[in-house]
Amino acid sequence: xxxxxxxxxxxxxxxxxxxxxxxxxxxxxxxxxxxxxxxxxxxxxxxxxxxxxxxxxxxxxxxxxxxxxxxxxxxxxxxxxxxxxxxxxxxxxxxxxxxxxxxxxxxxxxxxxxxxxxxxxxxxxxxxxxxxxxxxxxxxxxxxxxxxxxxxxxxxxxxxxxxxxxxxxxxxxxxxxxxxxxxxxxxxxxxxxxxxxxxxxxxxxxxxxxxxxxxxxxxxxxxxxxxxxxxxxxxxxxxxxxxxxxxxxxxxxxxxxxxxxxxxxxxx
Numbered sequence: 001x002x003x004x005x006x007x008x009x010x011x012x013x014x015x016x017x018x019x020x021x022x023x024x025x026x027x028x029x030x031x032x033x034x035x036x037x038x039x040x041x042x043x044x045x046x047x048x049x050x051x052x053x054x055x056x057x058x059x060x061x062x063x064x065x066x067x068x069x070x071x072x073x074x075x076x077x078x079x080x081x082x083x084x085x086x087x088x089x090x091x092x093x094x095x096x097x098x099x100x101x102x103x104x105x106x107x108x109x110x111x112x113x114x115x116x117x118x119x120x121x122x123x124x125x126x127x128x129x130x131x132x133x134x135x136x137x138x139x140x141x142x143x144x145x146x147x148x149x150x151x152x153x154x155x156x157x158x159x160x161x162x163x164x165x166x167x168x169x170x171x172x173x174x175x176x177x178x179x180x181x182x183x184x185x186x187x188x189x190x191x192x193x194x195x196x197x198x199x200x201x202x203x204x205x206x207x208x209x210x211x212x213x214x215x216x217x218x219x220x221x222x223x224x225x226x227x228x229x230x231x232x233x234x235x236x237x238x239x240x241x242x243x244x245x246x247x248x249x250x251x252x253x254x255x256x257x258x259x260x261x262x263x264x265x266x267x268x
Contacts (some may be wrong), residue, residue: 001025001250002047002092002178002216003073008056009039009046009241016042018241024178027204027214031227031252035260040220041097043238044182047072047218048094049084057081074178076191087095089121091177091210095167095184102154107145107166108136111173118174130149136152136173144192145169158188161164166227175209180218184235224252237263 002024009017017039024030032040046053055070055148057080072080079087083108102110112132119125145165154255155163171179181200185193200217208215218231227235227249235251237260245251245263254263 001073001075002218003071003076004043004047005071005073005159007043007070007072009042009070010054010056011042011052011121016241017046017075020241020243021239022236022243024216024218026177026216028234029200029217029219029230029232031206031230031232031235032218032220033222033224033251033255035141036222038238039241040238041182044097044218044220046092048092049079049087049179051081055080055181066108082158089117089176089206090097091176093171093176093179095164095171095179097180097182099155099163099167101156101158103156105154106151107154107169108150111136111170114174115209126198137170140169143169143172143195161189161192164188165192165196166179172199172203175206175212176215177208177210178218180220181204182220183222183247184219190225193226194229197226199239200230224256227252 004020004022007017007020008015020043022030034040035110042053046055055072057069070080074087074090074092079090079092111226112127112129115132116127119127124136133210136150140147143165145162149158149162149166155166158166164184168184171181188196204215207213212251219226220231221227231249235247235249237245237251239260251263
């Protein structure tokens with residue numbers, strides 16, 4: 001599983017995540033919701049190892065005796081101190097809330113090299129370049145990414161929706177063990193939302209490129225509409241750096257009816 005145990009995250013000397021614990025098992029879809037500023041994206045960045053999002057280790061705070069040590073484990077391996085590239089090579093993936101542009105490198109080039117690196121680490125075999133292009137174009141068309149975008153500089157001049165689709169395409173091609181999708185639904189119309197959700201659900205049913213297990217997903221979103229299509233196994237609500245409620249689809253119904261203020265603990 002991807003195990004998040006008592007995570008405390010600090011950004012610019014301010015604690016923004018205050019003791020979050022989650023366990024995401026293979027084949028599970030978890031949704032993380034909450035108001036702006038609750039710490040959702042900071043948690044995602046810390047899980048992927050962004051150096052600006054510090055995870056507090058034992059001995060780094062005066063309240064350690066009460067709070068314990070922050071630990072992130074991927075299939076029982078402690079990755080708390082590993083770099084983003086090391087985590088990626090172990091099968092962790094992040095679809096960013098704000099995908100960056102990379103001039104001079106196309107999505108096709110990036111993904112071809114990344115898939116080759118995965119094969120080098122697992123099978124020590126080379127990919128068929130022409131077959132890879134065909135498979136990439138077929139999958140891209142399925143989620144609404146044009147061939148033209150595959151041959152342009154990554155995210156340079158892309159619309160918000162195109163960037164989000166490209167992030168999902170990367171996940172589908174790389175087939176990680178665990179994927180964190182940070183507001184993948186922003187910038188998507190209803191039809192695109194339904195298509196993306198369907199592809200995420202299909203992705204979870206297939207084995208990862210890194211092993212025989214099915215992938216686990218953590219989806220961060222503001223909107224309950226995505227959850228109607230995605231139907232996550234668990235929904236977690238975050239406020240002020242803490243998870244205040246967890247459960248199933250009934251939580252999404254509460255939010256749609258009464259907003260976050262209708263949840264247990266929100267006004268505490």
